[in-house]
Amino acid sequence: MDDSNAELTVVCNTAKSVRGKLLSVYEQSSGQRLDHLMEKFFGREKELEDDIASHITKLQRIFSELNDELRCVAKTTMPDLVLMSRIMSTLPSEYFEFKSVW
Numbered sequence: 001m002d003d004s005n006a007e008l009t010v011v012c013n014t015a016k017s018v019r020g021k022l023l024s025v026y027e028q029s030s031g032q033r034l035d036h037l038m039e040k041f042f043g044r045e046k047e048l049e050d051d052i053a054s055h056i057t058k059l060q061r062i063f064s065e066l067n068d069e070l071r072c073v074a075k076t077t078m079p080d081l082v083l084m085s086r087i088m089s090t091l092p093s094e095y096f097e098f099k100s101v102w
Helices: 003-009 014-028 030-043 052-072 080-090 094-100
Strands: none
Touching: 003 080, 030 052, 052 080
16 A cells, blocks of 8 residues: 555554545445446547547447446436437538438
8 A cells, every 4th residue: 555545544443444445535436437427428529530430439438338337326228329319419520411311
Protein backbone atom coordinates (compact mmCIF):
# COMPACT_ATOMS: atom_id res chain seq x y z
CA MET A 1 0.00 0.00 0.00
CA ASP A 2 1.31 3.45 -0.84
CA ASP A 3 1.22 6.46 1.51
CA SER A 4 -2.04 7.89 0.15
CA ASN A 5 -3.86 4.58 0.71
CA ALA A 6 -2.35 4.29 4.17
CA GLU A 7 -3.73 7.74 5.02
CA LEU A 8 -7.19 6.73 3.79
CA THR A 9 -7.24 3.61 5.93
CA VAL A 10 -5.45 4.81 9.07
CA VAL A 11 -8.73 4.89 11.05
CA CYS A 12 -9.75 1.36 9.95
CA ASN A 13 -9.19 -1.38 12.50
CA THR A 14 -10.08 -4.52 10.51
CA ALA A 15 -9.16 -5.88 7.09
CA LYS A 16 -12.84 -5.74 6.16
CA SER A 17 -13.07 -2.03 6.98
CA VAL A 18 -9.85 -1.34 5.01
CA ARG A 19 -11.28 -3.18 2.03
CA GLY A 20 -14.60 -1.33 2.32
CA LYS A 21 -12.88 2.05 2.53
CA LEU A 22 -10.70 1.37 -0.51
CA LEU A 23 -13.66 0.08 -2.52
CA SER A 24 -15.72 3.14 -1.67
CA VAL A 25 -12.91 5.40 -2.87
CA TYR A 26 -11.81 3.54 -6.00
CA GLU A 27 -14.89 1.73 -7.29
CA GLN A 28 -18.02 3.36 -8.60
CA SER A 29 -21.35 2.10 -7.41
CA SER A 30 -23.58 0.53 -10.05
CA GLY A 31 -25.75 3.62 -10.13
CA GLN A 32 -22.76 5.89 -10.66
CA ARG A 33 -21.41 3.60 -13.37
CA LEU A 34 -24.80 3.56 -15.08
CA ASP A 35 -24.94 7.38 -15.04
CA HIS A 36 -21.40 7.60 -16.39
CA LEU A 37 -22.12 5.15 -19.22
CA MET A 38 -25.34 6.93 -20.18
CA GLU A 39 -23.54 10.27 -20.34
CA LYS A 40 -20.76 8.69 -22.36
CA PHE A 41 -23.19 7.01 -24.81
CA PHE A 42 -25.61 9.90 -25.32
CA GLY A 43 -22.88 12.56 -25.31
CA ARG A 44 -20.54 10.79 -27.73
CA GLU A 45 -19.76 12.52 -31.00
CA LYS A 46 -17.56 11.32 -33.85
CA GLU A 47 -13.96 12.36 -33.25
CA LEU A 48 -12.04 13.81 -36.21
CA GLU A 49 -9.37 11.10 -36.12
CA ASP A 50 -11.93 8.26 -36.15
CA ASP A 51 -13.20 6.71 -39.33
CA ILE A 52 -16.87 5.68 -39.41
CA ALA A 53 -16.15 2.03 -38.54
CA SER A 54 -14.10 3.03 -35.47
CA HIS A 55 -16.75 5.49 -34.35
CA ILE A 56 -19.53 2.90 -34.66
CA THR A 57 -17.40 0.30 -32.85
CA LYS A 58 -16.87 2.70 -29.93
CA LEU A 59 -20.61 3.38 -29.71
CA GLN A 60 -21.36 -0.35 -29.83
CA ARG A 61 -18.88 -1.06 -27.04
CA ILE A 62 -20.34 1.66 -24.79
CA PHE A 63 -23.87 0.44 -25.62
CA SER A 64 -22.89 -3.12 -24.67
CA GLU A 65 -21.38 -1.97 -21.35
CA LEU A 66 -24.48 0.15 -20.71
CA ASN A 67 -26.79 -2.81 -21.33
CA ASP A 68 -24.65 -5.06 -19.10
CA GLU A 69 -24.98 -2.52 -16.28
CA LEU A 70 -28.71 -2.05 -16.91
CA ARG A 71 -29.15 -5.82 -16.78
CA CYS A 72 -27.50 -5.89 -13.34
CA VAL A 73 -29.17 -2.80 -11.88
CA ALA A 74 -32.65 -2.81 -13.40
CA LYS A 75 -33.02 -6.29 -14.93
CA THR A 76 -33.66 -4.70 -18.34
CA THR A 77 -31.81 -3.55 -21.46
CA MET A 78 -32.22 -0.93 -24.15
CA PRO A 79 -33.33 -2.14 -27.60
CA ASP A 80 -30.86 -2.11 -30.50
CA LEU A 81 -33.03 0.59 -32.08
CA VAL A 82 -31.55 3.04 -29.54
CA LEU A 83 -28.05 2.17 -30.76
CA MET A 84 -29.06 2.56 -34.40
CA SER A 85 -30.66 5.91 -33.69
CA ARG A 86 -27.58 7.13 -31.82
CA ILE A 87 -25.28 6.04 -34.64
CA MET A 88 -27.44 7.85 -37.20
CA SER A 89 -27.60 11.02 -35.12
CA THR A 90 -23.80 11.18 -34.81
CA LEU A 91 -22.94 10.70 -38.48
CA PRO A 92 -21.22 13.72 -40.04
CA SER A 93 -22.99 15.91 -42.60
CA GLU A 94 -21.33 14.14 -45.56
CA TYR A 95 -23.56 11.15 -44.70
CA PHE A 96 -26.76 13.20 -45.03
CA GLU A 97 -28.02 11.24 -48.05
CA PHE A 98 -27.43 7.94 -46.28
CA LYS A 99 -29.27 9.20 -43.20
CA SER A 100 -32.24 10.44 -45.21
CA VAL A 101 -32.58 7.13 -47.08
CA TRP A 102 -32.35 5.14 -43.86
